[in-house]
Amino acid sequence: MAALEGENSVDVEVQPVAHIKVQVGGLAGLETISLYPNSILKFGQGDLQGLSPDHLEFYVINFDEQLPALCYVRDRQSQNGIRVNGHFLGAHDTITPGHCLQDGDVVTVPICKKGDRKAGGGHPQLTFYFCQELPERPPFSLKPLQRKEAASFAERYRITDRPIGDGAHAKVYLSVETATARQAACRVVDMDALRHKRDAQSTLRRLRQEIDTLRQLHHPNIISYVHAAQSPHTLYCFTELATGGDLFSFVQRRLLYGPAIREGDLKMIVRQIVDGVSYLHKAGVVHRDLKPENVLFAIRPTPDYRIVLSDLGHSGLQRQRLKSLVGTEQYIAPEMATDGSDAQHGFPVDMWALGILILFIVDSQERCQFHGLVQKQVDDRIDGLCSNSGMKLTATAQRFLKKCLKINPDERLTASQAENHGWFRAKAHLERLKRLRDRIETSWSSTRKVFSMVETIPDMSNVGHSPKASLKQEVSSKLKKTTGERLECSKRPATPSSAGLGVSSSDLKKANQSRMRAPSGQRNQITLLSKYLDHEELEKPRSSSPAGHGLFSSLQLQSIPETFVMHGHGQKSEEGPPLKRTKKEEKTDFQNDVRSKVQPVQFQMGREDNRGWGQSRLRPRFGAQKGVSCLGH
Template sequence: MSSSAIGKVTWENRSSDPPNGGFFLVLPNKTILVGRDETRNHVAFADLVVSRCQLEIFSVVVDEQYDHPPLVFVRDRGSSNGTSVNGQLIGRGAALSPSRLLEDGDTITIGGHPHLRFEYTLLMNSHNLRPSYALSQLQRREVELFKDRFVVTNRTIGDGAHAIVFLAVDVETGKHVVCKVHDTSKYSRTSKAVERIRQEASLLSTLDHPNILPIKAAFETEHTIYVITELATGGDLYSLLLRYNKLNEWGTRSIIRQVLQGVTYIHSKGVAHRDIKLENILCGVTPQVPYRIMLSDFGDSGLAGPRRLKSKVGTRFYRPPECDTPGQGYGLSVDIWAVGMLTLQLVLGYEELPGLDSVVFKSQKDVDTYLGTIFAVLGPQGLISDAGQSFICSCLAYDSDRRPTARQAFYHRWLQTPTSDRKMFKRLEADNAMSWKPQRVNFPVIEDLTTRPLRVDEVGTAPSKEQMARRNTASPHFAVPPEPMVINHNHKNHS
């Protein structure tokens, strides 16, 4: 993990005579709390315009190799005067405020007549670091067809075997969204690979739940399918573990409750996700527990009748034994096994689960032996209670018929007791639901653009090989982590 600074926040206070200022650095997977209360913030301003808990600025590492640079966000923390970015209010008051992605040169101000001003400067290269991640010249022409609704940037935040994920902007709201770009040029339009992409977009359009990633639109051209979804501003559970290394058991329970609410919902529609894992579960608001959690990436999902599903899909260690038996069908309980493995990984923390690549379960005895070895270490350390061990064991039943349904798993005593915890969970989940809005999707969700002519005169120029080479050799900025500070505007410099 690099310790290079991603960005720098320069501040200026014009209320003093003469004005004073300073800066602090934004580091990978770190959060900086800003406010008036010295005991609750890393950066404190002795100024009544600033609330005790004003705002937070945090980064999310989306890729450990930094092929895709980290993202930096700002969020209001329930301030009384409000927080604005470039003059636009992003949050104020007790309601849970969403996070706002910061771009180079953005300014942050507090209150209606601000004299305290922050400016964000990007230090790490925000452009694509590899030419293979850039939109092709043809795709640059294609995205012009829907630029009145969504503008696709050249900034990537992820990639996979079949798609590259770009940041985009919703023209109507001005907010950042995600554009998943599937290059379908090597397939026929009737191939199974293309049909699977269409199926994922169509399925997402029918799923409307606080714990499911919302889709906003999709577009199909002769060569590409573009799927637009909400931007989860807290990253995924993998980046959450990168940030904290370990979660306490209360935090794990909070996450699993929300995951099971999402799974219960999709199972009620007969849909099996089939690829539940850390990377496919997103933090919707901020990289903290217990804010809203969302299931994403339904590319391997399927409709599960009685033993109807047979495809060997998903990630190996999260896949139950029945999926590895040739010719044996399976049902919705595949997701319950995955939830058990997910819980085990969250309890263990950032460390890899032992035997991740080699363990094979051929009987219940194999499962019990494996779990017994792990619990013998985690239990005495206080990392997992007896109730938590019981929950994991119930999900990881070798016989799929013995696993609980998603609803039954949600009502396991580990997630429902004590009463004080259950009340707290329910209150937080109600707050999360209030921050969610039902999606507005036009049908059919995939808009056919195959007959629309491409306007060559509007095409942007792709980066040259020389430009990309310069990007690849550009040195990142290294800096010393900032110490927590207390800022009094009677002093001139605090950097």
């Protein structure tokens, strides 16, 4: 049987959060193994061929006490990887994060020939059936309107019903990138509920600013941006899923179950926070809300793997006059808490928060408050906390801590100075720091991606059936307005081409008749809309548009390619060949149409209507007097 070990001892009073039923090969019978909050179960090579010495692991994260525990499986750079519900996970040359398991998931270790890791022929050698009892009703779920909106981008990103976090302004759900099966975290902000709050405008501004900031950042110690979408009612933000929990839960777990946090663990954590803060400062960004809940373990719940900074909602730019009192009270720097409207702050506030964060790791039971104290009193309290805690810090580590907690921001350690501090260059833990750098390089892609603007979702609050109905109704309304006639729904059955649009075949016939009576420029506008209504499925956009996610998202004809708007007189168009009419019939219809107009009409299709056209490619003009017309080319 494959080797099984627990990283930590299990208290008999602790209840398991999930169970795994293990089947070996095609043998009958299952062995049940329990998952506990404080254990990491590792499976490796035993008397079974095809497994790596340290193949895969299961572990549990209690990210939020109000939510069910999150259980993960992770491939440990094995030779042949693992599969979750048929999707291949793992890479021998890359450190991959954990995969969040849901009740009923099946994890298999496939049989592969040497050198062919993805070939899964034969029976799997190990099969794990994951079982976790969840409440019948989750603590929160997507609203009906949000489900309609999420359906508009479900082909790319699917939001599951599994809640993984609950913040002051957002609910966080587990999501999946459809094409790759890669998991992500999706923050869902209910803007309708937010607008009733007192600070609604500032909160919405901060949320949008955070998305815009994340899109432009690229660093292994900063949470990675994935995608964002916005409707008039909801804001969706997708980021990488940190599969090791946050620093707060890590410290509490070590405090309850052990082993105790040592200075080496502290150095691994602080080193990565300093690198992330230094990158932000070089980019001109002040985080302003560093705290344990915003420091996440990206790979697994140990400090020897990649750690990221998250939640840039309170961030600001150094070039601006930063005077707002934001962040968490315990981590606010003295210059931010100074009374007076002219008090400004900048990069040093992040280094002060880092110092308070270090004290939290050293002794999480002690609440540190230094406001109103002089520097000597601050230093004395640091000495007392370090001497009374279970973690014995070296003199170099204490000097680093005191430099972060200088009352005067000008005397405080900068992020660049912290990167080169002697604490990180000491002989102790040098080899461990080197292994950490190697792990970071193999678990993060240095290729920088260019992300599009926030995707715009149309208003679906009045849509009764499908996410496409709102857009179809808007196009139908545009058609009625362009023809100048109020189309009445026919009592006869609708044709398949117009089903679901509220426009019958007789309506389209009237629209076509009106098209032939209209001037040529307006005639092509009607043709375009009629053509679109004849297609049941929406056309996929030819290119991404910042204003929306499709060709017809804003219904502005000026943005439509030339081949869709105008075809030269007498040329073959995408709608089909032109109607055969004699010149006499065209002239008679044209003059009758002009005489029927009471008000002079002018229509021009030129550069203002479509980029790349001539300034006056086609311009029908009608004189104010009846029967007088002039056609200019």
